[in-house]
Amino acid sequence: MICRAVLPSETYAQKAQRVLAANGYHSEIIRSTSRGVGCGYSLRTAGDCNAVRELLRREGIPVQNIRDERGMP
Template sequence: MTNEIYCTAALPSLTYAMKAQRVLSAAGLNSDIVKLDSSKTKHGCGYGVSFSCSETDSVKRALRSGGVNVKQYVSGGGELL
């Protein structure tokens, strides 16, 4: 059994999180919509998609080509990717 580590792409809104999830799904990548930890966000409430950190490069590529504007990528440990 492996302990998968999850990373997060922080997005401008829940609408963009929905869009990101569809773009990733179309690229064959699994993701979940998550509410960002409000204690760690600069502007307050926000949403993003979480995905397996092992797929970070594929996720970045898919979101970029899908025209999804990601505010920042955060690793499972909380540091910026």
């Protein structure tokens, strides 16, 4: 399962990547541009979205949106 988490900044994306790596998750930072927000950062992670969401929440990392690549939250 591939999970996509949208984060507000590159700094948070880098921090999230570190947190996930420390917990055994490999991830990739992808830049994106969306109407109304502009430049943003997604973290593409091989893993369950619920687990990823909880891990990032515990570390105080703000996640704007998180869903698996099929579009399911």
